[in-house]
Amino acid sequence: MSLHEAPAIEAKEVSLTFETADGPVHALSDVNLTVARGDFVSFIGPSGCGKTTFLRCVAALEHPTEGLLRVNGLSADEARRRRAFGYVFQAAGLYPWRTIAGNIRLPLEIMGFPREEQDRRVEEVLELVDLKGFGRKYPWQLSGGMQQRASIARALSFDADILLMDEPFGALDEIVRDRLNEELLKLWARTGKTIGFVTHSIPEAVYLSTKIVVMSPRPGRITDVIESSLPRERPLEIRDTPEFIEISHRVREGLRAGHSYE
């Protein structure tokens, strides 16, 4: 199989056990999942069920203790070396000594983009996340939501194949969240990126995803994988359609089932 046909993410029997002072913690157990290129996949499940851990494994920030994990047909580490992902962490984590533009420039500097190219891309992604004109501000001069958008711009700037986002909109109000969800879908449609997205919100997961992965805790397992039947083109009103409500219902059922195992 050539590299270009390989799925974006392929997990086979992936397990991860943290050895802690109080004994082993099974964060993931027997996770099987295939994410095709261009998929928008959401991970949803109760707190502590291993969503962040799985995303970190994909980005090679954590290593599975068992099983096989391939990213773009490569090992996760090899994919990381090829700079295959932009990662948006749960907190914005901007460097306080850099301006917003400076923060977005950081990956570009590290990856050795020429200066003019850096400037061009910084302007481009600033506009994308609606922060045009804020480039010269320092992070503390921005609201939490604006900082989070800046961190998304930072992950977008170098145009990685795969965008991994860990509850990026968790701290935002409903209205801003809707706007950013729409923007994210547009971005996804335009760029054809593969997106891995962690959320606690059922409507958000259903609205955004082509594939919804429902997880349950102790040990972290996948209880359901739902392929969305919604079209790729999604106005916000789609959330009132019977189809949307039906998928939401199935996700809720999956979450309930996960809980009853405890």
Place this chain on the structure above:
Amino acid sequence: MMRSVLPVLTVVGVIVALWYGAAVWMNAPWARDQAARAGVELSLSELVADTMVQERPVLPAPHQVAEGLWTGVTGQKVTSKRSLVRHGWVTLSATLAGFAIGAGLGIALAVSIVQSRAMDLSLMPWAIASQTVPILAIAPMVIVVLASLGIKGLIPKAIISAYLSFFPVLVGMVKGLRAPDAMQLDLLKTYNASGIQGLWKLRLPASMPYLFASLKVAIAASLVGAIVAELPAGATSGLGARLLSGSYYGQTIQIWAALMAAAILAAGLVAIVGLLEKVVLRKMGMAR
């Protein structure tokens, strides 16, 4: 402004008052002795007056120290052997040289310790051990050994000064370079950044507040080191030499004037580092 001036003046006033009291109390026995020998009775006011103007008081009164300081600074050409400006400059130059060496060494060691686990394990215990050896024991050895190699003057003093000043910088910088949290480090990992890039783009900028805090301690320690280095060598210039010759001849006013000069110098140096800190941190957007 006014609100901070008043408390400061109050504290200064209390200290000066206590100092005067102590001067009277400590200088009185000698005044009484002299009076007894001359067969005169001193009234209380005469006694107090005498304690203020002795030539070699046990504890000079504040105005005597101020006067000694003033004449030391302005009373003669700066090239004179009695000029505190000259002595101050000799000590200051050794202090600055020692501070530069010490700060450079401290930063370099901290970087190597943070970048390499082996260095952390092998270097840190020695650095800590170095500070448990009293400087007064080391200083004469360094000066004698270097003198036998024909190295005299500023360099041995700068080395002793650096010996005292590298440690706070080392400790502060190790803490500062390790200040970035796991997420900031993970971020660089996702960019596949090299160790050097991590150092330049994350660890060094993050360590700046720690660096300046430790530089303030280090520059004061440098001054102490330079003064101590002037004690054992039979040096003839420098504030340390001034202290030493003052104690040989019982010139307490000279000793206190030199001490005051050193304190003023230290305060000035720390203030300069503080100013630099403000400028740099503001430029980096870290001071609000």
